[in-house]
Amino acid sequence: MTSLDVRLLPIFDDNYVFFITRPESKTCVVVDPGDAAPVQDYLEKHGLTLQAILLTHHHNDHIGGALELKQRWNVPVYAPLKNQAQIPFATDYLSEGQRVSLLDGQFNLEVLELPGHTLGHIAFFERERKWLFSGDILFGLGCGRLFEGTFEQGFETMQRVKALPDETLVYCTHEYTEANLRFCKRLPAFADLKSYEDTLVSKRRAGQPSVPLKLDTEKAVNPFLLAADVERFTELRKLRNQA
Ligand SMILES: [Zn+2]
Structure with a gap:
């Protein structure tokens, strides 16, 4: 199993954004980026390449930075199928039982x-x-x-x-x-x-x-x-x- 780690970035009053990173390739996936600027700063500071964005639900403190990051990095955005109307900019809509393979097949x-x-x-x-x-x-x-x-x-x-x-x-x-x-x-x-x-x-x-x-x-x-x-x-x- 390739080593992956999960890093936490606090944003707003009490939110966390998660970065699942693959240190050997300096690539990562981000979960629920409610704000683009702190996420972008974090990526630059750590020399990480963003490969995908995962969204759990449509509330703005979870998705607020996703469109800007998608445009900047040209990466897929995975979001709930039932939130298609609220998250129109996603690229992949997901429902129960679907599987997603990221970070060169290391993060499933x-x-x-x-x-x-x-x-x-x-x-x-x-x-x-x-x-x-x-x-x-x-x-x-x-x-x-x-x-x-x-x-x-x-x-x-x-x-x-x-x-x-x-x-x-x-x-x-x-x-x-x-x-x-x-x-x-x-x-x-x-x-x-x-x-x-x-x-x-x-x-x-x-x-x-x-x-x-x-x-x-x-x-x-x-x-x-x-x-x-x-x-x-x-x-x-x-x-x-x-x-
Ligand atoms: Zn919520």
Whole structure:
């Protein structure tokens, strides 16, 4: 397996843009570039050649820089089929089960349709390395707000994420973990958060992101993944919306 790494670039207040890079060829793929300028600066600073852009859903803080980068680099843009109207400049529209092979065949993705936050939301799963690029589906101790989908769809999406391998690393787009921890601590005790909190505090104090999340840890403590049925999921999501 050729070595690839994932680098995080913070933009806006709490977004991350991910660069999947192949160091030996200095090529990369970018996920959810909400702003073109910081991404372009990063590419230049590190001497990277952009080969493709991946978009998880149509919100502007995820796609805002994609058109400018596409034009500058002349690269394909992969976007959800159901967001064709909102992302007309994409070159390839994807739906459940499709595969994408990038970085000279070294970076192979499966597309998962995970509706809830938006109806067309997709995630990209690298099964060999067990990396999930999940946009706004799941966060540390939280899940994406349901702007378009129903509670049933949100719950089903959590079940699909839960079914992924325990070793999966979740590259979610926002640094919401601390805010979600504060919410979780107000819930009647449902899981022991002590070691989660210790790890989080030491990472954040050192200026490090809480992302990627370890899916096995989230399966043990994330209330939205632990919700046993759609009623419980709905109750939690409503509480979180008010927090
Ligand atoms: Zn979003």
